[in-house]
Amino acid sequence: MAQSLQPFHTFSLPSKCRQFVQLTDKVQLHDLDFSEPFCLLGEGSNTVFLSDYxxxxxxxxxxxxxxxxxxxxxxxxxAAGENWHQLVAFTIEQDMAGLENLALIPGTVGAAPVQNIGAYGVELEKFIAYVEYFDIATGQFIRLNRQQCQFAYRDSIFKHALKNKAVITEVGLTIAKNWQAELSYGPLLQLVAPSAKQVFEHIIAIRNSKLPDPYKLANAGSFFKNPIISNQQLQSLLKDFANLPHYYVDECHHKIAAGWLIEQAGLKGYRIAGIEVHQQQALVLVNHGESCGNDLVAMVKYVQQHIWQKYQIALQHEVRLMATSDECHITVQGQV
Structure with a gap:
């Protein structure tokens, strides 16, 4: 029976799927038919269904x-279905400091390694001991250690070699006892010798002030990745855009703020149907309703085109976009 997907993804576009299965025990995976198209879904905070699936x-x-x-x-x-933020809150309550910079990132624990979630100078990979997954081909449960997960910026083996071949079932996290606050990102520099709970509460306040609540205004959080560019390209950009926020990645690359690029391009508040570049945070696209997948695709292309023309930067969407039977990636012609 067709199931509406609108309540199951926070961008809330009208869409349906042919079949819907709720997984409450990993042993259920042995009974599923993976020969037809399938989509794994946690809390739907980083997935948008563009059409009926x-x-x-x-x-x-x-x-x-x-x-x-x-x-x-x-x-x-x-377990993969646990809420990520609730897990972070639990660790802080139990005096296990370390995950506080990753507070209020929406989604499930199982989705977190796929994306290698990160915020405020901290990425998940630092804490990964292992990721257990169900191997669709063999029906076995397999564990990968941190190195085997091939983590990179918003990336992992689960987006590449194991895409559509694995279902993450459990995640092992290691939290060291010798805690030291990570305060290198701008909004945290004002904190003086804070406790982990103070960092946790500060980040919640920052995120709440910058990002719209998806349960009040439909959105999928940060829609675009922060581009990583060469030092040579950065120096060229800084000649024209001296205030461009940039962050060290390695000796050859820096990461720059996608939200700043979009805002400086004058796109805040730009709207196609009910899809809008958020007025307060340009990195977020919001859905006011009365919109469809084609409206969102048009908006993504519009933003990408303007960023390419202004900065010669190919902006990539961070959010997973699902088409009729598979994930799709939107790029603008002429980008590399």
Whole structure:
């Protein structure tokens, strides 16, 4: 029976799927038919369905957190369906400091390694002990260590070699006891010798002030990736845009702020149907309703085109866009 997907993704475009399965126990995976198109879905905060999906949506809703205290750290074994922010809040309550910079990132624990989520100078990969997944071809549960996950900026093996071949079931996180606050990102520099809870609360306040609540105004959070560019390109850009925010990646590359690029291009408040570049945070696209997938695609192309013309930067969307039977990637002609 067709299932409406509008309540299951926070961008809330009208769409349906042919079949909907709620996964509450990983053993259910043995009974599913993966020969037809399928889409794995957590809380739908980083996925947008552009049209009706002609396949099965597998909603990951497994629960459970196990904590093992060791001499130098804590090992957390977490079910994929757990809410990420609630996990961070739990660790802070239990005096396990380390994840506080990743507070209020929407989504599930199982989705977090796929994207290698990060914020305010911290990325998830730092804490990964292992990721367990169900291998669709063999029906086995397999664990990968941090190195095997091939993490990069908003990237992992689950977007490449294991795409459509794996279902993440559990994540192991290591939280060291020798905690030190990570305060290198601008809004955190004002904090003086803060506790982990103070950093946690400060980041929640920052995110709430900058990002619209998806349950009040439909959105999928940060829509575009912050581009990583060569030092040579950065120096060229700084000649024309001296205030361009940039952050060190390695000795050859810097990351620049996509939201700043979009705002400086004058796109805040630009609207196609009910899709708008958010008035307060240009990195976010919002859905006021009365919109369809084609409106969103048009908006993404419009933003990409303007950024390419103004800065010669190919902006990539961070959000996963699902078409009729598979994920799709939007690029503008002429970009490389």
């Amino acid at each position: 002609q396949g099965t949506v597998i909603h990951i809703a497994t629960q459970g957190v196990q904590v093992t205290e060791r001499r130098d750290d804590y090992l957390l074994h977490v």
